[in-house]
Amino acid sequence: MSRRDPAIGFISLGCPKALVDSERILTQLRVEGYRIVNNYEKADAVVVNTCGFIESAVQESLDAIGEALHENGKVIVTGCLGKRADLIREAYPEVQAISGPQDYASVMHAVHALLPPRHDPLLDLLPPTGIKLTPRHYAYLKISEGCNHRCSFCIIPSLRGDLASRPVDAVLAEAEALVRGGVQELLVISQDTSAYGVDLRYAERPWRDRSVRTRMTELTPGLSDIVKAPADQSQFDVWDPANVSPLVAYLATEGCPLTGRVFYVQGGTVRNFQNWTMTEAIDRPSRWTIEELEQEMPKLFLADPSEAAKAADTNR
Numbered sequence: 353m354s355r356r357d358p359a360i361g362f363i364s365l366g367c368p369k370a371l372v373d374s375e376r377i378l379t380q381l382r383v384e385g386y387r388i389v390n391n392y393e394k395a396d397a398v399v400v401n402t403c404g405f406i407e408s409a410v411q412e413s414l415d416a417i418g419e420a421l422h423e424n425g426k427v428i429v430t431g432c433l434g435k436r437a438d439l440i441r442e443a444y445p446e447v448q449a450i451s452g453p454q455d456y457a458s459v460m461h462a463v464h465a466l467l468p469p470r471h472d473p474l475l476d477l478l479p480p481t482g483i484k485l486t487p488r489h490y491a492y493l494k495i496s497e498g499c500n501h502r503c504s505f506c507i508i509p510s511l512r513g514d515l516a517s518r519p520v521d522a523v524l525a526e527a528e529a530l531v532r533g534g535v536q537e538l539l540v541i542s543q544d545t546s547a548y549g550v551d552l553r554y555a556e557r558p559w560r561d562r563s564v565r566t567r568m569t570e571l572t573p574g575l576s577d578i579v580k581a582p583a584d585q586s587q588f589d590v591w592d593p594a595n596v597s598p599l600v601a602y603l604a605t606e607g608c609p610l611t612g613r614v615f616y617v618q619g620g621t622v623r624n625f626q627n628w629t630m631t632e633a634i635d636r637p638s639r640w641t642i643e644e645l646e647q648e649m650p651k652l653f654l655a656d657p658s659e660a661a662k663a664a665d666t667n668r
Contacts, residue, residue, distance in 0.1 A: 358467035359387040361395030361424065363416050366403030370431055370453065374401045377430070377459050384460075384469045385476075392423035396467050397448070399459065404433035417444055428462045430455060449521075449558045457522075464525045465559055468532070481533035490537035491530050495523050495571070499543040500550070508543050517549050520566040521557035524574050531578050538579060540571075 360381055364374035377399065378388060389395050398420040402413035413433045417440065420427045427447050429440055434452040441450070449462035471479070484491055496517040499509050527538055542548065549555070549566035556563045564570050 357385050357387050357470055358396045359389045359394055360463065360467075361389055361392060361398040361420070363398065363400045363420065365401060365413055365416060366405070366409065366431060370401055370403060373431070373454055373456070377401070377456055380456065380460055381463070385472070386463070386467070386469065392420065395424055397426040397428060397463065398424045399428045399430065399463070402429060402431035402433035404431070404436060410436075410439075414440070414443055417447065421446060426466060428459060428466070430459050458519070461519065461522045461525055462558065464529075465521050468525075468528065479533055481530050481535065488534050490539060491535045492541050493523065493527055493530070493538045493575075494518070494541050495545070495548050496542040500547065501544065512543060515544060515547055515551045517552050517566060519552070519555070519557050520549070520564050520571055520574070521559045523571060524559050524564070524578065527575055527578050536579070538575060540575070 362374065362378060364371055381388065392398065400413070400417050400420055402416070403409040404413065410433060413431070417427060417429055421444055425446075427444075428449050429447050430451045430453070432453050433440065434450050434455070437450045440447060448466055449458070451458035451462070481491065486492065496515060498513040498515045499506075500515045502509060530538065546568065548568050548571065552566045554565045554567045556565050558564075559574065564574055
């Protein structure tokens with residue numbers, strides 16, 4: 353193991369159940385190549401597993417967080433006191449991430465975002481991107497599962513359940529790992545892409561040196577930064593008419609017309625041409641008039657369904 357591998361300091365407080373949680377987190381850290389150190393100076397970041405059972409335990413946890421911040425500066429908080437995130441943020445707004453008890457995945461996502469694990473091709477059995485079935489130059493990036501709509505023609509909610517969005521920092525961390533592994537094109541997929549983050553109430557998550565909300569208007573610029581590509585080359589899958597307009601308005605103000613798959617809205621239904629990669633064709637977007645769209649996005653291609661279908665058929 354190289355001395356350059358990221359080093360983690362760990363403070364475990366509370367009951368034996370919390371101790372087991374700490375053991376599991378530490379085990380996963382070691383599996384992924386992180387070094388565990390016993391002092392602040394050698395640590396690149398510190399994880400504090402807190403207790404929140406009684407007032408004295410709460411104070412002990414807050415004191416431990418404060419000490420780690422003072423001595424190291426990069427602190428990830430987990431454990432029972434993580435359920436009272438507002439209390440922690442009020443005392444120490446500079447903590448990197450906060451999660452509750454037994455939330456091992458969130459701890460590892462926070463560690464990955466702060467200190468991406470190093471990959472040694474001579475020792476590691478898996479590539480940093482994991483096993484992929486796509487060519488090396490592109491990969492699918494799934495941002496959510498399920499759907500909240502109950503369309504009579506669609507069985508997806510019965511198979512995959514209600515909308516379950518992934519935290520935005522987890523999506524960005526995966527995207528960063530894919531790009532480091534050589535991926536040049538990320539294809540964002542889900543059942544209802546435009547509803548991303550609704551179920552999480554657009555929760556804020558820490559990413560690098562800022563907070564990012566779990567919603568498309570903030571995921572898109574984050575992905576563009578990672579792949580070092582203009583935001584107008586982002587590609588998305590299927591849009592629901594109830595959610596199209598806010599994103600179109602955002603992209604218009606940012607000067608970023610999409611260039612992905614074609615969609616248009618007809619009578620409240622999204623029509624999607626899977627194989628046509630031109631500017632969007634929109635017949636009657638929800639809450640938007642044609643005049644408003646032309647004013648906001650002069651480059652937007654407007655067509656009625658018959659014209660759009662004809663253009664798709666001829667690959668124009």
